[in-house]
Amino acid sequence: MAVKIEARQLQAVYKAHGQPPVVALDGLDLQVHANEFLAIVGPSGCGKSTLLYLIAGFLQVTAGALLLNDRLIVGPQRDCGIVFQHFALFPWKTVKGNILYGLEERRLPRAERERIAQSYIAQMKLTGFEQSYPHQLSGGMQQRVALARTLALDPDVLLMDEPFAALDAQTRRLMQEELLETWSARRKTVLFVTHDVREAVYLADRVVVMTARPGRVKAVIETRRAMGTRDRELFETAELSAQANVIWQLVREEVQW
Amino acid sequence: MVRLRRTLSNSYSVLLLFLVWEGISRAGLVHPFLLPAPTAICLKLVHLLVHGDLGQHLIVSLWRTGLSFIVAVAIAVPLGLAMAHIRLVRWFCEPIIAVGFPTPKIVFLQILILWFGFQDLPKIVMAAVEGIFPIVSATYLGALGVDRYLLWSARSMGTAGSRLLWKVTLPATLPQIMSGVQIALPICFIVIFVTEMLMGGGGLGDAMMLAQRFADSEGVFVGIVMVSALGYAAMRGVACLRHALLRWHPETQEWHA
Amino acid sequence: MVSRMLPLLILAALWEGLTRGGLLRPEALPPLDRVVLRWLAFVVQGDLWPHLGASLWRQAAGFLLSVVVGTGLGIGMARFPSLQSFCEPLLALTYPIPKQALIPVFMIWLGIGHASKIAVIFMGCLIPIVISAFHGARGVDPYLIWSATNLGTSRRRLWWRLIVPAALPDILSGIRIALSLSFILLVTSEILAARAGLGYLSFFLGESGAYEEMFAVVLTVILLGYAADRAYHRLMHRLLVWHRM
Numbered sequence: 107m108a109v110k111i112e113a114r115q116l117q118a119v120y121k122a123h124g125q126p127p128v129v130a131l132d133g134l135d136l137q138v139h140a141n142e143f144l145a146i147v148g149p150s151g152c153g154k155s156t157l158l159y160l161i162a163g164f165l166q167v168t169a170g171a172l173l174l175n176d177r178l179i180v181g182p183q184r185d186c187g188i189v190f191q192h193f194a195l196f197p198w199k200t201v202k203g204n205i206l207y208g209l210e211e212r213r214l215p216r217a218e219r220e221r222i223a224q225s226y227i228a229q230m231k232l233t234g235f236e237q238s239y240p241h242q243l244s245g246g247m248q249q250r251v252a253l254a255r256t257l258a259l260d261p262d263v264l265l266m267d268e269p270f271a272a273l274d275a276q277t278r279r280l281m282q283e284e285l286l287e288t289w290s291a292r293r294k295t296v297l298f299v300t301h302d303v304r305e306a307v308y309l310a311d312r313v314v315v316m317t318a319r320p321g322r323v324k325a326v327i328e329t330r331r332a333m334g335t336r337d338r339e340l341f342e343t344a345e346l347s348a349q350a351n352v353i354w355q356l357v358r359e360e361v362q363w
Numbered sequence: 364m365v366r367l368r369r370t371l372s373n374s375y376s377v378l379l380l381f382l383v384w385e386g387i388s389r390a391g392l393v394h395p396f397l398l399p400a401p402t403a404i405c406l407k408l409v410h411l412l413v414h415g416d417l418g419q420h421l422i423v424s425l426w427r428t429g430l431s432f433i434v435a436v437a438i439a440v441p442l443g444l445a446m447a448h449i450r451l452v453r454w455f456c457e458p459i460i461a462v463g464f465p466t467p468k469i470v471f472l473q474i475l476i477l478w479f480g481f482q483d484l485p486k487i488v489m490a491a492v493e494g495i496f497p498i499v500s501a502t503y504l505g506a507l508g509v510d511r512y513l514l515w516s517a518r519s520m521g522t523a524g525s526r527l528l529w530k531v532t533l534p535a536t537l538p539q540i541m542s543g544v545q546i547a548l549p550i551c552f553i554v555i556f557v558t559e560m561l562m563g564g565g566g567l568g569d570a571m572m573l574a575q576r577f578a579d580s581e582g583v584f585v586g587i588v589m590v591s592a593l594g595y596a597a598m599r600g601v602a603c604l605r606h607a608l609l610r611w612h613p614e615t616q617e618w619h620a
Numbered sequence: 621m622v623s624r625m626l627p628l629l630i631l632a633a634l635w636e637g638l639t640r641g642g643l644l645r646p647e648a649l650p651p652l653d654r655v656v657l658r659w660l661a662f663v664v665q666g667d668l669w670p671h672l673g674a675s676l677w678r679q680a681a682g683f684l685l686s687v688v689v690g691t692g693l694g695i696g697m698a699r700f701p702s703l704q705s706f707c708e709p710l711l712a713l714t715y716p717i718p719k720q721a722l723i724p725v726f727m728i729w730l731g732i733g734h735a736s737k738i739a740v741i742f743m744g745c746l747i748p749i750v751i752s753a754f755h756g757a758r759g760v761d762p763y764l765i766w767s768a769t770n771l772g773t774s775r776r777r778l779w780w781r782l783i784v785p786a787a788l789p790d791i792l793s794g795i796r797i798a799l800s801l802s803f804i805l806l807v808t809s810e811i812l813a814a815r816a817g818l819g820y821l822s823f824f825l826g827e828s829g830a831y832e833e834m835f836a837v838v839l840t841v842i843l844l845g846y847a848a849d850r851a852y853h854r855l856m857h858r859l860l861v862w863h864r865m
Contacts, residue, residue: 256770
């Protein structure tokens, strides 16, 4: 299988003014295959979000190599789309305005922008809310807008930083199902960071467990192969619980009180 | 030494300003009446403090400020609390405050002179009135926002009626009251200064206008320096008071963390 | 709206009642109806207009100039660190100076006409606008910046596509503060050193003993300040309809 993203002995150090440096990641090796759904779990502060931001190009690598399509990542680029936990929607733009934003930055012709935006509005079940502002929407809807905004640019890689953590449990379940539906239609490479082990097992092909800080890869579990196919009813099954438990034990070893 | 150098390099524009200013004045490029040299102003300041009656004017302004400030606090805090708890008071006062806030209240000075004569009273009343507004507003909003679970807890433990106000509402509102007070003190001071400028009768404002009338522009600049220094000292003083009074509040504790 | 204003109407009725009823000396507080009649006479006979015009012109010029310069400077300081390190100490130096104290200096430099008032208002309003624009631009949620970058915004476009709209609530709040400050500085400078304007007029009338007219002018100033604030408030609401107020 083709390798989409590769990390070799990756190191990332935070230097805050007047504070001792914090080593977020050290010696991290990872290969992300093309078109796979990869979940990343680990104790709080293990650097899972940091890894995502490095891939997105917002933060700089301090040592080691980080490659996307066999090229070093040096800054933000078009191939990765990112979705954040707190949605990061532009509050002064309507739902449609937000979705159109990236398309405007791409300088696509007007007709095409409209067409793409409309298609994603329909896909993410936002019809009727085009002219609403973010603060008028529920958390689940806001996250759908954020997803639509990112997917509209059709990135190769989708980076998701605990995207459902700010939602209530019911909305979270629904969003997970919707995400799988959307992903099944056009298999992009997805990196999904979460602290919810069950969610990781439900959604992903493989689950990466990270150590506590400084973070590196502790284990990689092939969940899909272990459980066969994936469908909605799977969420409550014994197989999933067993898998989740295995992974949770691994995470638990790393948790420091 | 390093800290001194860093402070100097941070404020190089101010140093530059004073150097250029001094240079222009020395070179005689500008008439000393229009723009006296900074060194001349400093000398004048010392001279007036030691030999002149600047000290007396200072004391006059300060006691007027102090009195008007105390009056403002004494009226505004109970009024704000009353507005939060008694609907009739709130109904009556709210539009008065809404109209009063954007009004340049100095326009009432003539009326106050008409009612209270030409001495201290109109100045003190004016300053007190101007100081009341921010304190009432802050106290009212703060008291409204007191966490009702605090009140319910106290009541379930036997606190009732007016004791509730004293034991729970007031301490809980103290941060906001202090914010209002912090805004009000410089306002009282500035208003006293302005009324002295407009009315005479002793004080820094009067001294400054006298200097202006006697074409003593160095004296005028001394006035500006004095009033700014005092205003700054007042702001810092209140900030320290706030810190002391609110030792228990997380906002103070965060400082030390 | 009327019910909100009811307390003020009650005060007005009280005013009228107490003065007509002889409980207060008419020299101290002229009856409200006489004040209103004087005000109408002012308007009709045209005595008010030159002063009102002078005041409005000064206020508008100083205020609008400070809005343009202040917003530009504040955002510029957030954008260019070199500009920030140059301006910040200068602003810190001028911040504690009450701008009313600068009125005599501006009088010396620019006389007692329009220019000195406009200069005072400009200087006074500049600082709150610069500070709020600067903090607004600096305080933009970094996740918004990351999102915009991720969606393809170049560094140059980032400023007016993202930072300025995101900072708008702060900028508009700062401008509102500056607006009320502009009226304070206007009236104060007109009382102190002017030959025209509402502040000058009220003081002149007071000195001449024409108290009914003086009260009429005071009411005009109150109305002006209130109307300006209300109008601005509505404008703010319009521009910030997307903001969770």
